[in-house]
Amino acid sequence: MEKIINIxxxxxxxxxxxxIRRTLDKMKIxxxxxxxxNGEEGIRSLEAxxxxxxxxxxxxxxxxxxxxxxxxxALRRNERxxxxxxxxxxxxDEKVDxxxxxxxxxxxxxxxxxxxxxxxxxxxxxxxxxxxxxxx
Numbered sequence: 001m002e003k004i005i006n007i008x009x010x011x012x013x014x015x016x017x018x019x020i021r022r023t024l025d026k027m028k029i030x031x032x033x034x035x036x037x038n039g040e041e042g043i044r045s046l047e048a049x050x051x052x053x054x055x056x057x058x059x060x061x062x063x064x065x066x067x068x069x070x071x072x073x074a075l076r077r078n079e080r081x082x083x084x085x086x087x088x089x090x091x092x093d094e095k096v097d098x099x100x101x102x103x104x105x106x107x108x109x110x111x112x113x114x115x116x117x118x119x120x121x122x123x124x125x126x127x128x129x130x131x132x133x134x135x136x
Contacts (some may be wrong), residue, residue, distance in 0.1 A: 003030065029075075038065040040066045057075070059088060069117065
């Protein structure tokens with residue numbers, strides 16, 4: 001029986017949500033994806049289920065209401081969520097954003113667009129799966 005990766009995706013752009021689904025499907029990753037449109041919605045989603053936490057959180061940096069960096073800061077302050085594996089997904093390849101994400105202890109940094117033929121995207125997705133040790 002294949003292990004299903006439980007993913008929380010915090011992303012405000014519907015096209016990016018579809019790209020992530022397509023990429024995971026092409027990589028033959030078995031997953032369940034829960035989608036939140038901003039950091040506040042992501043926190044509410046995590047707090048709503050006191051038992052089941054996601055295996056990994058994919059979070060965009062630039063979102064309304066609560067951006068991705070603020071979202072990860074909130075996770076790190078909460079005892080229940082502070083060890084969640086988080087991967088930033090963003091169009092920003094700026095050193096300042098990478099450094100801020102590193103200081104928050106993110107597991108990886110994925111620069112959009114993430115396409116199956118983009119080696120850096122695939123390296124980051126493979127790292128995510130390897131860290132979770134859940135390759136199908």
